[in-house]
Amino acid sequence: MSEAIIPSSQAQQDTPATAKSARWQEYKKIVDNGLWQNNQALVALLGLCPLLAVSNNTVNGLGLGLATLAVLMVSNALVSLIRNHVSDEIRIPVFIAIIATAVTIIDLLMNAYFHTLHGILGIFIPLIVTNCAILGRAEAYASKQPLDRALLDGFFMGLGFMLVLVILGALREVIGNGTLFDQAYLMFGEAARSWTIHLGDDYQGVLLAILPPGAFIGLGLLIAFKNMLDAKKAAKRSNPLGIQVAVTPMSSPK
Amino acid sequence: MTALSSPYAHNNQSVRKVMLQVQLAALPALLAHIYLFGYGIVIQWLLAVATAIVVEYTLLKLRGRPVLPFMTDMSALITVTGLVFCIPPEAPWWVVVSGSAFALIFGKHLYGGLGYNPFNPAMLGYAFLLISFPVPMTQWTMPGEVVGYTLDFMHSAQVIFMGHFDGNSLDMITGATPLNELRTGLSQGVMVPDTLRAHDSQLPWGLNSWAWINIAFILGGLYMILNGTISWQYPVGFLGALSAMAFIFEQIDPATYPPLSFVLLSGGTMLAAFFIITDPVTASTTPRGKLIYAAGIGVLVYVIRSWGAFPDGIAFAILLMNIAVPLIDQYTQPRVFGHRR
Numbered sequence: 338m339s340e341a342i343i344p345s346s347q348a349q350q351d352t353p354a355t356a357k358s359a360r361w362q363e364y365k366k367i368v369d370n371g372l373w374q375n376n377q378a379l380v381a382l383l384g385l386c387p388l389l390a391v392s393n394n395t396v397n398g399l400g401l402g403l404a405t406l407a408v409l410m411v412s413n414a415l416v417s418l419i420r421n422h423v424s425d426e427i428r429i430p431v432f433i434a435i436i437a438t439a440v441t442i443i444d445l446l447m448n449a450y451f452h453t454l455h456g457i458l459g460i461f462i463p464l465i466v467t468n469c470a471i472l473g474r475a476e477a478y479a480s481k482q483p484l485d486r487a488l489l490d491g492f493f494m495g496l497g498f499m500l501v502l503v504i505l506g507a508l509r510e511v512i513g514n515g516t517l518f519d520q521a522y523l524m525f526g527e528a529a530r531s532w533t534i535h536l537g538d539d540y541q542g543v544l545l546a547i548l549p550p551g552a553f554i555g556l557g558l559l560i561a562f563k564n565m566l567d568a569k570k571a572a573k574r575s576n577p578l579g580i581q582v583a584v585t586p587m588s589s590p591k
Numbered sequence: 592m593t594a595l596s597s598p599y600a601h602n603n604q605s606v607r608k609v610m611l612q613v614q615l616a617a618l619p620a621l622l623a624h625i626y627l628f629g630y631g632i633v634i635q636w637l638l639a640v641a642t643a644i645v646v647e648y649t650l651l652k653l654r655g656r657p658v659l660p661f662m663t664d665m666s667a668l669i670t671v672t673g674l675v676f677c678i679p680p681e682a683p684w685w686v687v688v689s690g691s692a693f694a695l696i697f698g699k700h701l702y703g704g705l706g707y708n709p710f711n712p713a714m715l716g717y718a719f720l721l722i723s724f725p726v727p728m729t730q731w732t733m734p735g736e737v738v739g740y741t742l743d744f745m746h747s748a749q750v751i752f753m754g755h756f757d758g759n760s761l762d763m764i765t766g767a768t769p770l771n772e773l774r775t776g777l778s779q780g781v782m783v784p785d786t787l788r789a790h791d792s793q794l795p796w797g798l799n800s801w802a803w804i805n806i807a808f809i810l811g812g813l814y815m816i817l818n819g820t821i822s823w824q825y826p827v828g829f830l831g832a833l834s835a836m837a838f839i840f841e842q843i844d845p846a847t848y849p850p851l852s853f854v855l856l857s858g859g860t861m862l863a864a865f866f867i868i869t870d871p872v873t874a875s876t877t878p879r880g881k882l883i884y885a886a887g888i889g890v891l892v893y894v895i896r897s898w899g900a901f902p903d904g905i906a907f908a909i910l911l912m913n914i915a916v917p918l919i920d921q922y923t924q925p926r927v928f929g930h931r932r
Contacts, residue, residue, distance in 0.1 A: 541685070545723040554697070 351499045364489060368535050371493025378501035378556075379563050383470035388459045388502060389517045389552035393513070396504025396520050400454045401461055402499025406492070408465050411439040413479040413491030420480045433466070454523040471499060505555050511536065513546030606705070609871075610665035611821040616811035617672055617866065623807035624680070627734045627792070627800040629741030631680025633749050635645045635687045639671035642691040650700040666705045670694055676862050677906070678720065681732045681742070681750045681765065684849050686724055690716040702903030708922045710907035711873045718906040730765040734800035738764060769801055770902040773849060782846040787853065802856035812865025821869040824881035829864045830855065848897065858896070858903040863888070867905070880916075880923035887912045 360412035377383045384405070391397045415435045423431050442460045447455040455462065465471065476496050511517055515536035521529040545551050573579075624632045647667050651658045671691045678687050694716025702708040720728050735741040742750065742764065749756040749762075767775065769787075776786035796808070815821045833854060840848040854860070861865075868874055868888055875884035888908045893903025 484835060541727075543689070543723045544725070545719055548722060550722075 340406065364487065367486060367489050368493050371380075371490065371495075372497045372500070373563075375494075376497040377470040377473070377494055378498050378502065381470065381473065383473055384468040384498060385556075387464060387468060388498075388505070389549065389556065390508060391458055391461050391554055392502055392505040392555070394510040394516075394520065394548050395503060395506040395518055396454070396524055397457060398500070398502035400447075400451065400524060401458055401465075402495075402502040404447060404458075404462055405471070405502075406463055406499050407443050408436065408439045408468075408497030409471055409474060409495040409498075410488060410491040411442070412436045412471055412475055413487040414484060415439070416475040416479040417482060417484045417487030428480065429476070431474075432472060432480070436471050436475065437466050442569075445525060451524055454492050457523070471493065505552070505559060508555050508559075509546045509551050511553060512543050513548075514542045515540040543556075597603050606664040606666060609820055610669050612815060612818065613669050613866065614665070614672060616815045616820070616859060617676075618807075619810045620676065620804055620807040620862070621757070624676070627736070627741070627803060628680045629735070629745040629747055631732055631742065631747040631751065633635035633744070634747055635680060635682070636675045638674065638684055638687050638751075639675050639691045640668065640701055643667040643671045643695060646692050646695045650696060652783065654700065654704075656704070661704065663889055664705065667695055667699075667928045670699070670712045670716070673862070673867055674716045676866075677713075677717045677859060678767070679728065679731045681747060682727045682730070683754060684751050686720060686727050689723075690720040693719045703877035708872060709916070711867060711870050711909055713870075714867060714906045714909045714913075718910060720764055721901065721906060729767070729771065730762075731764045731768050731771075731920055732764055736800055767825065768858070768902065769853070770891065770896065774902050777847065783849050784845065787849070798856065801858070805856040805861040808833055815865060815869075821883060822878075823866065824878060825869045825885045826864040828882040828885030828894075829868055830860075830890045833893055834889075836890055837892035840893075854893070854896075859905040860892070863892070863905045863909065866917060868909060868912075873916065875916050875919045875923070877920055877923040877925055879925075880919045881920050883923065884916060887915065 346473070362586060371377075375381060378385075378388055387401055387405070412432070412435050416432055419431070419435075440463060444455075447458075474490060478490050482490070508518060510519060517534040517536075518529075518532045521532040525532070543551075546555070553571045608719045621632065621636075644662070644667075647662050648658060651661050666745075671694070674690055674694055675687065678690065694712040697719075698710055698712030698715035699705060699708045732742070742756065746756045773783060773786050779784070812821070812826060816823050816826070834851055835852040837848070843849055849857075868885055875881050891908035891911055892904045895901060895907055901907070
């Protein structure tokens, strides 16, 4: 039983060189998992409520994505640090308390420095507490791993989530509003007022994209696109030469 | 020699034959539409069919399906025909193009093609347009009896592709439909009988243009019932439930609720009754289920028209009942002869 929880780097400590390369392998896996293989939004489908609700434009998506990223890193780091001092029975309430603390800090910081954006995102900043992705990473990963990995995992899981939020937000904003980076000054200051890209005055926004159905349709399309890329990759791996065999059905015997 | 069991009746129906029957039955309404509103609908229909051909070809290619057999089943033709009747005749060209594309891509192909789609594609496209482009979707061209003339083909084309004709803006020829007028009137405290009296029609029997389109749909619908293309349960259930609702509420308060004849002959009532809810893929298929499904739509249409946010509730009522179809079919399975339930 106890062997299973020992991280692989501790298990094989024969030479410093292999230990180092094993660590880099592990890091690479964390990056790959966070951004693609186990993307919290596209694969785990966690945290859909904020994802669907605030992704109606790029800046909103970026704002909530950054907040989630920060919370994930703080909570992963703290959970990893206390993992040997908290008993199994009460671990979940402790995780929640840590996450709630992190969210409160982020909430107050955003209220102080990005006040208008904070107002637009509204209830969804405090609601990061209930984002399953954060508790999911704390329980499934950070509570069993040393600090460096937990921190890295928090960063890349958060980055993967944020990228989906930004892409979905950009998609919905372009289709629904005909703009990109509208209201960017809310995050980047007055200089960003000119960042907004207009698609053209003749473009009639497709309101559906901004409304809730647009979020579901958009996320569905993103997931389908990711699955398509994966399927193509898998097909290439199993058939690297791209050989295609045409099968013609035999004529039925008379 | 193998013995087959009776009955030996041969069902000479194919998807294409059924679809062509429906298209044929829509002809009276199309002609009435041209006579009363001008040639706008012809241009819209041509645009929709062109879009349908491109979309069907592209999507079938992408999905790796045989193109010819699926394209010639004519189901896309019926989808866009149903949609075109819901669109204002002089709406901008991108309205009908995006609506048809959405209906076919998101309503049909993403679910796996004809036969697998839970929602009526035409109504999905219509709902998409209603939600996405509220302004062009409410600018209905006024019929000839109101403005005194209808646009000819070239002028319609100008409006559809450029947004104006001979320097006149679209506002000159568009207005609110009777359902819209009723709703606006009520919100301003005008009673229903007054609104209706203010818009008396010069056409025979005092029926307005929208009522005549509905009557043309009834003609086509009766033709389809008589030759067995659609079952009678759909229109009977739908119109029965809608009439019952309209009758009850008119008795309660005739100042707020429109009379039965108006409810039945306005908006898309008859289009839905005979052409939309009868879609064999998305409708309930058991005999009792058909009645329940259609009656549910009738009630919902009345509810949305009277108390909802949209003047006509056809699209949303049908989509809502589409979701309920698997449940209805599950509980209305007919008893097999000789078996207990």
